[in-house]
Amino acid sequence: xxxxxxxxxxxxxxxxxxxxxxxxxxxxxxxxxxxxxxxxxxxxxxxxxxxxxxxxxxxxxxxxxxxxxxxxxxxxxxxxxxxxxxxxxxxxxxxxxxxxxxxxxxxxxxxxxxxxxxxxxxxxxxxxxxxxxxxxxxxxxxxxxxxxxxxxxxxxxxxxxxxxxxxxxxxxxxxxxxxxxxxxxxxxxxxxxxxxxxxxxxxxxxxxxxxxxxxxxxxxxxxxxxxxxxxxxxxxxxxxxxxxxxxxxxxxxxxxxxxxxxxxxxxxxxxxxxxxxxxxxxxxxxxxxxxxxxxxxxxxxxxxxxxxxxxxxxxxxxxxxxxxxxxxxxxxxxxxxxxxxxxxxxxxxxxxxxxxxxxxxxxxxxxxxxxxxxxxxxxxxxxxxxxxxxxxxxxxxxxxxxxxxxxxxxxxxxxxxxxxxxxxxxxxxxxxxxxxxxxxxxxxxxxxxxxxxxxxxxxxxxxxxxxxxxxxxxxxxxxxxxxxxxxxxxxxxxxxxxxxxxxxxxx
Ligand code: C2E
Ligand code: CA
Ligand code: CA
Numbered sequence: 143x144x145x146x147x148x149x150x151x152x153x154x155x156x157x158x159x160x161x162x163x164x165x166x167x168x169x170x171x172x173x174x175x176x177x178x179x180x181x182x183x184x185x186x187x188x189x190x191x192x193x194x195x196x197x198x199x200x201x202x203x204x205x206x207x208x209x210x211x212x213x214x215x216x217x218x219x220x221x222x223x224x225x226x227x228x229x230x231x232x233x234x235x236x237x238x239x240x241x242x243x244x245x246x247x248x249x250x251x252x253x254x255x256x257x258x259x260x261x262x263x264x265x266x267x268x269x270x271x272x273x274x275x276x277x278x279x280x281x282x283x284x285x286x287x288x289x290x291x292x293x294x295x296x297x298x299x300x301x302x303x304x305x306x307x308x309x310x311x312x313x314x315x316x317x318x319x320x321x322x323x324x325x326x327x328x329x330x331x332x333x334x335x336x337x338x339x340x341x342x343x344x345x346x347x348x349x350x351x352x353x354x355x356x357x358x359x360x361x362x363x364x365x366x367x368x369x370x371x372x373x374x375x376x377x378x379x380x381x382x383x384x385x386x387x388x389x390x391x392x393x394x395x396x397x398x399x400x401x402x403x404x405x406x407x408x409x410x411x412x413x414x415x416x417x418x419x420x421x422x423x424x425x426x427x428x429x430x431x432x433x434x435x436x437x438x439x440x441x442x443x444x445x446x447x448x449x450x451x452x453x454x455x456x457x458x459x460x461x462x463x464x465x466x467x468x469x470x471x472x473x474x475x476x477x478x479x480x481x482x483x484x485x486x487x488x489x490x491x492x493x494x495x496x497x498x499x500x501x502x503x504x505x506x507x508x509x510x511x512x513x514x515x516x517x518x519x520x521x522x523x524x525x526x527x528x529x530x531x532x533x534x535x536x537x538x539x540x541x542x543x544x545x546x547x548x549x550x551x552x553x554x555x556x557x558x559x560x561x562x563x564x565x566x567x568x569x570x571x572x573x574x575x576x577x578x579x580x581x582x583x584x585x586x587x588x589x590x591x592x593x594x595x596x597x598x599x600x601x602x603x604x605x606x607x608x609x610x611x612x613x614x615x616x617x618x619x620x621x622x623x624x625x626x627x628x629x630x631x632x633x634x635x636x637x638x639x640x641x642x643x644x645x646x647x648x649x
Contacts, residue, residue, distance in 0.1 A: 148385060153378030160370035165354055168362050172351040173335075179302040180337040180346040183309050186299035191342055193224040194278040194289040201230055201240070201287045209240030217242035226295040228275065234285040249275060249290055258286065261344055263316035265324040274324045276313070293318060306351070306358070312336065313344045392448040395441055399453050403429050404441075406458050406465070407628035410637060411478055411599065414613050414620040419642055421478020421510065423621065424462050425628045426454065442484075451484045456496065463503040465631045470505040472638045478619075480512035480542060488515065488530055497534050512540045512563065517549030528558045535560040542599065547587045556594060563619070564591045568602020571622070574611050581611060588615055 197220045204213045209232070217230045221242040229249050231241035236254040241247060249270050250256065262277040269275050276296055278289040297320055300309040310319040315327045333350040351358075359367065398404055408422040428436035445451040459481060466479065487493060501511055513534060531541050542563035547570055570584045591598050600612050603622030612620055626637060 146382060149378040149382035152381050153374040156377050157370055157374040160374065161359070161367070164363050164366050164370070165359055168358060169351055169353055172358070175304055176307045176335065176348055176351060177337060179304045179307055180309060180335075180348055182302055183300050183311075183346045184337060184339045187296065187311065187344070187346075188339065188341060190226045190291055190295060190299060191278060193226050194291060195280075197221065197224055197227055197230050197289050198278070198280045198287045201232060202282055204240050205232055205234075205282045205285045205287070213240045214242065214244060226291055227289055228292045229288075229290045231288050232282075232285050233288055239285065248288075250277075253288075256288075259314065259343075261313045261342060263311070263313045263318050263324045264290075265316075267323075274318060276311075276318070293324075297321075300346070307348050310347045311344060312347050317347070391441075391444045392450065395444055395448070395450050395454075398428055398430075398441075399450060399457055402457065402461075403431070404454055404457055405429050405630070406461050407630055408634045409621060409628040410626040410634075410642075411480065412620045412625045412642075414600075414609065414617055417642070419474065419637065420476075420619060421480065421512070422634065423480040423514070423628075424458055424482070426458055426482075427628075427630075446484050446486060449486070452487050452490055455481070455483060455487055459496070459500045463500065465634075466509070467503075467505045469635055469638060472635075473506060473509070476508055476510050477506075478510045478512055478540075480514050482514045482516065482544065485515065485527070488513075488527055493530060494533055497539060498537060501538065510540055511538070512542050514542045514544040514565065516544040517547075518545040518567075523555040523558075528555070532558075532560055535562070543596075546591060561594075561596050563599050564594065564596050565599045565601055565621075566591065566617075568622070571600050571602045571608055571612070572604065574608045575605070576607055584611075588617070 197217075200220050201217060204216065207213070217240060221227050221230050229242055231243075231248045232239045233253055233256070238248055238253060243249075250264065251268050251270060256262070256277070256279075258279065258281065260279055262279070264275050264277055266272050266274045274293040276291045276293070278291060280287045296311055296318060300311060300318075300320060302309060308320055310317050312327060317325045317327050319325070333352075334347050335350045336345045336347045338345040405427055406424045407427045409425055410419050411421040411423060412418065413420045426438045426442065428438075428441055430436050442451070445454045462479065462481070466473065497511075497513070513531070515531070535541055540562035541560060542565050543561050544565045545567040546564045548567050566584070566587060570587050574580050574584055588598070597619065598617050599619040599621060600608075600617045601621045603609055603612065603620045603624045605624060608622070609620065609624055625642075629637065
């Protein structure tokens, strides 16, 4: 479950973002629908008021005359013909002068305190039949023409078939909802929206749709949600696959070479007798962006197996040329530059040309370029390899047999190869300590090396005892932590500028 958290988080983020967008869209349309519903209710109520106005106009001629049977009849007919009108009466000096109900009666319990406003919602307690009513009044000279409209017609007008939205009519400070009596407008829930009517003093109120509702989301966009879940799941899966795509060691190394992350470190090679710096061995380091410097032991085998050793060594050679040319004036006469080569690289087609180009790229022609060939791996000494190395030897390269004494190859090839240096493996030098017996193996390795009459380089010199021993045995070239560890180029410059002369003590 490597890197599973990030894909899960990403999938969740996509899902949440998707739900947020879909929900916002639904909320927005629901809100817009609610407003449309309110405007529709206004249209319905205005149509009822149009009837009231019509009835009012009819009553106008009756204001200034005696009402009588004729007046009652005319108002009664109008109330009967207009579907939403309950009563029509004329009020003068707090007295009903004419009404559609016989005997100038009306539905209201008390008209003396009736406020003089165009619209009024009257609660059930103030009507004779115990039902709330809306009053539509028009002043005409000293009189008022009053038309009453029953609550049920108003409720029909408010009954817009929109789910989860409830409309109410607000007149002044009174509210008529879908059920119950007229209520005062105060103390109502907060999330209330309203639309004001343009032509009359009333408004339609309704509940604002909630910002988020799972029920609404599922009801209106279940398919979209399902699609979102699929998309989020797929994105998470693809991301998971991508993050867990295992980069093979080969691939990682290939990229490291391309990015110039394989850099040369330089380990000084000293003259044991004089204690002076005679040259360097180039040792590969992986300058990893996260892990820091990685030792070659972990990536050289990968490079050899994958064939990447060729571009890797080429890159080191190029960097070495650049570095050495930059400090060419500071390099001692005949300075050694040792490079490690794998047998597979030496056997490759362009090896000789590569080496010659390498040699010609240096500013200085007196440098002693040493090709180090390890004996640690079984060396497949065939004619081609012998020819290649001998050809390079003739062209001014020195050949060093690395890790001498550890080899599997036997020594038969030494007759055919022109070898300039034998590098005694550090495991033999490392055994040397104060004890007399500790030098036994090294003694015999040195005897063997001496018998071949080839210059010897001792590796892995760490202690004074080891140095003393090697000096007593006239080993000229020494390499090891006793002198210097492998260092980056900037450190090498400092070493060169300090012109080291290590004190050598021979007992
Ligand atoms: P090597 O060619 O025998 O290099 C000497 C190794 O001994 C280096 O290890 C060096 O850091 C280490 N060493 C030097 N002085 C001392 C000392 O006093 N004590 C101890 N304990 N060790 C010391 P490093 O750099 O880790 O390299 C290991 C091996 O990796 C090298 O052994 C060489 O076989 C291989 N290698 C390094 N660079 C390259 C390269 O560019 N190409 C190839 N083909 N192989 C390389
Ligand atoms: Ca070496
Ligand atoms: Ca070695």
